Amino acid sequence: MKISCNVLKKHIKNSEKIDFYSIWDTFTIRTAEVENIDIKGKNFDGVVTAKIIECNPHPKSNKLSILKVDNGKEHLQIVCGAPNVKVGLVGALIQVGGHIDNIEICAKPLLGIDSFGMMCSGKELGISDEHSGIIELPTDTKLGVDLKEVLPIEDIIVEIDNKSLTNRPDLWGHYGIAREIAAITGNDLLPLELDETKIDKKDLKIKINNPELCYRYIGAKIEKIENTNTPMGMQIFLYYVGMRSINLIVDLTNYIMLELGQPMHAFDANIVDEIEIGLAKNDDKFTTLDGSVRLLTNHDLMIKNGGKYFAVAGVMGGLDSEITDNTNSIVLESASFEASTIRKTATSLGLRTEASSRYEKSLDPNLALDGTKRFIKLLKDENPNLEFGSNITDVYPKVFKEKEVILEKKLLYKYMNFEIEDSVVKNILNLLSFKVKVLKDSFKVIVPTFRATKDVTIAADLIEEITRLYGYENFKEVPLNMDLTFGNNETTYEQEYEVKEYLVNKYNFNEIHTYLWNQTSFLKNIDVNIDNVKLIGKNEDNILRNDLSLSMLEAAYNNTKRYENIKIFEIGTIIENDENKRSLSVLLSDDVDNLKNIYNEAKSITYNLIKALKNIKPIFKLSESKHYYYNELTQNIIFNNNIIGQIKVFNRSISNKINRKKCFVVIDIDFDYYSQIKKENIIYDEVSKYPAANLDYTIISKRGEYYKEFEKIIDNFTSPIIIKRELVDIYIENDIKKITIRYTVGSKEKTLTSEELKDFKEKFIKFIEDNELSIILE
Numbered sequence: 001m002k003i004s005c006n007v008l009k010k011h012i013k014n015s016e017k018i019d020f021y022s023i024w025d026t027f028t029i030r031t032a033e034v035e036n037i038d039i040k041g042k043n044f045d046g047v048v049t050a051k052i053i054e055c056n057p058h059p060k061s062n063k064l065s066i067l068k069v070d071n072g073k074e075h076l077q078i079v080c081g082a083p084n085v086k087v088g089l090v091g092a093l094i095q096v097g098g099h100i101d102n103i104e105i106c107a108k109p110l111l112g113i114d115s116f117g118m119m120c121s122g123k124e125l126g127i128s129d130e131h132s133g134i135i136e137l138p139t140d141t142k143l144g145v146d147l148k149e150v151l152p153i154e155d156i157i158v159e160i161d162n163k164s165l166t167n168r169p170d171l172w173g174h175y176g177i178a179r180e181i182a183a184i185t186g187n188d189l190l191p192l193e194l195d196e197t198k199i200d201k202k203d204l205k206i207k208i209n210n211p212e213l214c215y216r217y218i219g220a221k222i223e224k225i226e227n228t229n230t231p232m233g234m235q236i237f238l239y240y241v242g243m244r245s246i247n248l249i250v251d252l253t254n255y256i257m258l259e260l261g262q263p264m265h266a267f268d269a270n271i272v273d274e275i276e277i278g279l280a281k282n283d284d285k286f287t288t289l290d291g292s293v294r295l296l297t298n299h300d301l302m303i304k305n306g307g308k309y310f311a312v313a314g315v316m317g318g319l320d321s322e323i324t325d326n327t328n329s330i331v332l333e334s335a336s337f338e339a340s341t342i343r344k345t346a347t348s349l350g351l352r353t354e355a356s357s358r359y360e361k362s363l364d365p366n367l368a369l370d371g372t373k374r375f376i377k378l379l380k381d382e383n384p385n386l387e388f389g390s391n392i393t394d395v396y397p398k399v400f401k402e403k404e405v406i407l408e409k410k411l412l413y414k415y416m417n418f419e420i421e422d423s424v425v426k427n428i429l430n431l432l433s434f435k436v437k438v439l440k441d442s443f444k445v446i447v448p449t450f451r452a453t454k455d456v457t458i459a460a461d462l463i464e465e466i467t468r469l470y471g472y473e474n475f476k477e478v479p480l481n482m483d484l485t486f487g488n489n490e491t492t493y494e495q496e497y498e499v500k501e502y503l504v505n506k507y508n509f510n511e512i513h514t515y516l517w518n519q520t521s522f523l524k525n526i527d528v529n530i531d532n533v534k535l536i537g538k539n540e541d542n543i544l545r546n547d548l549s550l551s552m553l554e555a556a557y558n559n560t561k562r563y564e565n566i567k568i569f570e571i572g573t574i575i576e577n578d579e580n581k582r583s584l585s586v587l588l589s590d591d592v593d594n595l596k597n598i599y600n601e602a603k604s605i606t607y608n609l610i611k612a613l614k615n616i617k618p619i620f621k622l623s624e625s626k627h628y629y630y631n632e633l634t635q636n637i638i639f640n641n642n643i644i645g646q647i648k649v650f651n652r653s654i655s656n657k658i659n660r661k662k663c664f665v666v667i668d669i670d671f672d673y674y675s676q677i678k679k680e681n682i683i684y685d686e687v688s689k690y691p692a693a694n695l696d697y698t699i700i701s702k703r704g705e706y707y708k709e710f711e712k713i714i715d716n717f718t719s720p721i722i723i724k725r726e727l728v729d730i731y732i733e734n735d736i737k738k739i740t741i742r743y744t745v746g747s748k749e750k751t752l753t754s755e756e757l758k759d760f761k762e763k764f765i766k767f768i769e770d771n772e773l774s775i776i777l778e
Helices: 005-011 023-030 174-185 232-240 248-260 339-349 354-359 367-382 409-416 422-431 459-470 491-507 520-526 548-559 592-614 652-658 671-676 707-714 754-770
Strands: 002-004 034-040 044-057 065-070 075-080 090-100 108-110 113-115 155-160 206-208 214-223 264-268 275-279 285-287 293-295 301-305 308-312 330-337 393-395 403-408 435-438 442-447 567-576 579-591 619-622 635-639 642-649 662-670 693-702 722-733 736-745 774-776
Touching: 002 005, 002 174, 002 232, 005 155, 005 174, 023 034, 023 174, 023 459, 075 090, 075 113, 155 232, 174 248, 174 422, 206 214, 206 393, 214 275, 214 367, 232 248, 248 264, 248 354, 248 367, 264 308, 264 367, 301 339, 330 339, 330 367, 339 354, 403 409, 403 459, 409 442, 409 459, 422 435, 422 442, 422 459, 491 567, 491 579, 491 592, 491 671, 520 548, 520 652, 548 567, 548 579, 548 652, 548 662, 579 592, 579 671, 592 635, 592 642, 592 662, 619 707, 642 671, 652 662, 662 671, 693 754, 707 722, 707 736, 736 754
Parallel strands: 206 275
Antiparallel strands: 002 155, 034 155, 044 065, 044 090, 065 075, 108 113, 214 330, 214 393, 264 330, 275 301, 285 293, 301 308, 403 442, 435 442, 567 579, 579 662, 619 635, 635 642, 642 662, 693 736, 693 774, 722 736
């Protein structure tokens, strides 16, 4: 949120004594984080007010005019291309020798006619986005005066972090910030200038159907608005804080919102009949001011006019009620709505506005009347002859009142670690507009309504107010006196890190991070439809993923032109059966001709990862998967008769859309289940001081016969010289599977002789043949 120091000064007594450049360091410590400070109006000099006294066409251009301009001291010839030049117009003249954005203005000819300066637009001076013509000042403006003395151009714009204001609805306007600055500096906050005109008219017809959602609704009909031109000073303010000037009525609603934090809305009175506030019906449609058609739900609070939708309450008005430059009669709205209702509606419609961002913070309902009277006062300044077409009609079903909080002194002293004087506590709270009665053992505090909506409700909140205004830097630093206990280790996080480290260090994989949702454009590109939970308020990229491997494939798609082969992984969240689950997905890509190699590599990676990190041996079994994978190449990863994941290959119809020359193999592991598997203890044995020998044997079996079954057979072969047995390789050719195993043999008492090795080999071959298996002898 951007704050203008010029506006703050209007609300603080003796504001000239405050250093508005340096105060923000203290404000950050006391109140909220300041992100940026921008000095405005230093980008130009030598600009004065001047009046056009002659205007003639340029002989060589249809777009240029030759002006004679009075700068209060002399008449100057200016060549200007603005379409709005006319005799009598008072504007901004940058004279020869002046500077704008570090460029010095010099006298020079334009198509043969000398020009001694330049008439400026708002955009050229950096005070608006308007560049269709030169600035137009009031005709009674004194000539030859520095423009910065006429308009509030020099300003300090402070940007405050919105997140640090979430719990402070009173700070979403300049007046609330001014209250904080006044409290920090010990100055008085000036009262608002409000219109207190006594009105004797009929009330508007206003009906609230849901008082639990609409706390207060104020309406007033205002007529005979003849001047709809926004004062230049207000236009500059709106531009500096990031808003666009439209016309006086609209600009005033925005100004009040920015000044007080109270959103306002104005309807064209000519089309207002009876105002009703109630819920919409499911699947109704409504066109908002931005021209978009919105699909409503029965949770959306609406403003209705004569039974027809007129505005989305607290969010945006309707296109049919738009204020134009010709509008001279309005119905002004100032209301207070239930915070969560506005937030949910803004989210579901995908329409978060300046108004909704304030309403969802729980605004003070009592601010609505101040906003109304402030709007009327400022509108009267520009339209002294305006008239009221109705009373200020105030429908307020349940008045929101101040709250009482008792603060025990011993609790305050405990938090502050010293006994603070009663007078200091009272002064601090008074500066923040709290009423305080000092009792013997406590403080009786009346919390103002603008702080009582959700911010200050208990004694601890008051302690926070006292300590921050007292100044955290004024506390004496003392070490904490507390017992330290160690909590449980974050085992899931540690296991995730362990897996990441293993894949990166051992297999040179790259970790990636992807969005929780699938990209709509990518799914369309590969012709895959996903039926899963959808994000509300988004038409695209709104399907929450149920298969992390599709996110891996999209990452491969985005990188396949840059890298020959891809090895990536992610441990991320998927949404399956409406539940969040953690999943490990690993993707390998290679040329199509190397599918067999990377498929076996994926299998090897899976086996080694689980064996290394859990000390268990998974088994693999053919299975089926989603339609965009090859079923015949899908294998379940099984442990303890439970499926913990799959190895899969994207089918050709999918992979061709990514890269026709590549194939893509993925490993998916249910990480929630994986993290619950206890690591088996590693059994260590004494290492023999005598050398061991490695004996490799290749056994032939049929494709489809699993190694686990084969392993059960050879587990029955025993010998006292076997140290260990391990799987070296599995190679499949046509329907033949070749399994290579390695025996490490040796003795702790001696070095084995060749006869003993030969005897072992003969016994093993006989064992294999007795079990009707074939062995390749080399």
